[in-house]
Amino acid sequence: MRISVVIPVFEDRRELREQGERLAEAEELIVVDASTVDPVQPGDLPAGARLLSSEHANRAYQQNLGAAAASGEALLFLHADTRLPEGTLESLREALENSGVVGGGFERFFDSPSRFLQWTCRLAAARGRRLGWFLGDQAVFARREVFVDLGGFKLLTAFEDYDLCRRLKRRGRLRCLSPPVISSARRFSQGAVRRSLQDFALTVLYGVLGTRPFRAIQIVEIKEGLAPPSS
Numbered sequence: 001m002r003i004s005v006v007i008p009v010f011e012d013r014r015e016l017r018e019q020g021e022r023l024a025e026a027e028e029l030i031v032v033d034a035s036t037v038d039p040v041q042p043g044d045l046p047a048g049a050r051l052l053s054s055e056h057a058n059r060a061y062q063q064n065l066g067a068a069a070a071s072g073e074a075l076l077f078l079h080a081d082t083r084l085p086e087g088t089l090e091s092l093r094e095a096l097e098n099s100g101v102v103g104g105g106f107e108r109f110f111d112s113p114s115r116f117l118q119w120t121c122r123l124a125a126a127r128g129r130r131l132g133w134f135l136g137d138q139a140v141f142a143r144r145e146v147f148v149d150l151g152g153f154k155l156l157t158a159f160e161d162y163d164l165c166r167r168l169k170r171r172g173r174l175r176c177l178s179p180p181v182i183s184s185a186r187r188f189s190q191g192a193v194r195r196s197l198q199d200f201a202l203t204v205l206y207g208v209l210g211t212r213p214f215r216a217i218q219i220v221e222i223k224e225g226l227a228p229p230s231s
Contacts, residue, residue, distance in 0.1 A: 004072030008062035012080035060160035081184035102172035103142035105134030112185035132174030
């Protein structure tokens with residue numbers, strides 16, 4: 001099974017370059033850049049990778065754009081500051097050998113010694129295993145045909161990953177895989193507990209009101225290309 005790795009980027013050039021040779025293992029790598037200050041350059045990427053430009057700095061839009069250009073039977077959506085350890089793609093391929101599995105995500109560790117953050121990682125892994133709910137820094141993946149049939153990511157400012165998982169779950173099983181991906185803890189620089197509480201409050205808002213508070217405005221849906229690749 002061919003796996004396409006899609007990375008949305010917004011002023012993440014340094015983080016992307018730090019990935020180094022890890023990204024070279026991807027059979028197809030598509031980087032979708034919406035940066036204006038420090039855009040990604042072709043030389044930042046492994047040989048054979050594709051660099052697309054996005055007019056909108058919206059992760060859902062960028063990931064749909066990358067998916068539209070992908071040719072793999074499986075799509076792996078990776079944040080620029082989340083690293084794939086050795087064995088990740090092999091684990092994904094093995095999981096999708098089961099035709100009942102339509103998608104999922106990975107266990108996650110943060111590159112931080114914070115015990116609180118490591119506790120949240122254990123909680124996220126348990127949530128993924130029991131409920132099939134994953135966030136973007138857990139490297140969400142999906143069978144391409146199912147992703148396309150669902151219309152891709154909804155154009156939201158947040159929770160586009162969680163929303164996709166909820167819709168995927170109606171089509172089949174979601175798996176929580178290991179080895180864990182390693183995600184940057186930079187967004188917790190102002191305090192891990194404080195930021196986690198803010199994230200929890202937004203999650204409650206999403207649970208109560210659904211996607212309405214998070215709808216992206218003034219963005220045109222990408223429809224071209226969200227179809228199975230021609231044989």
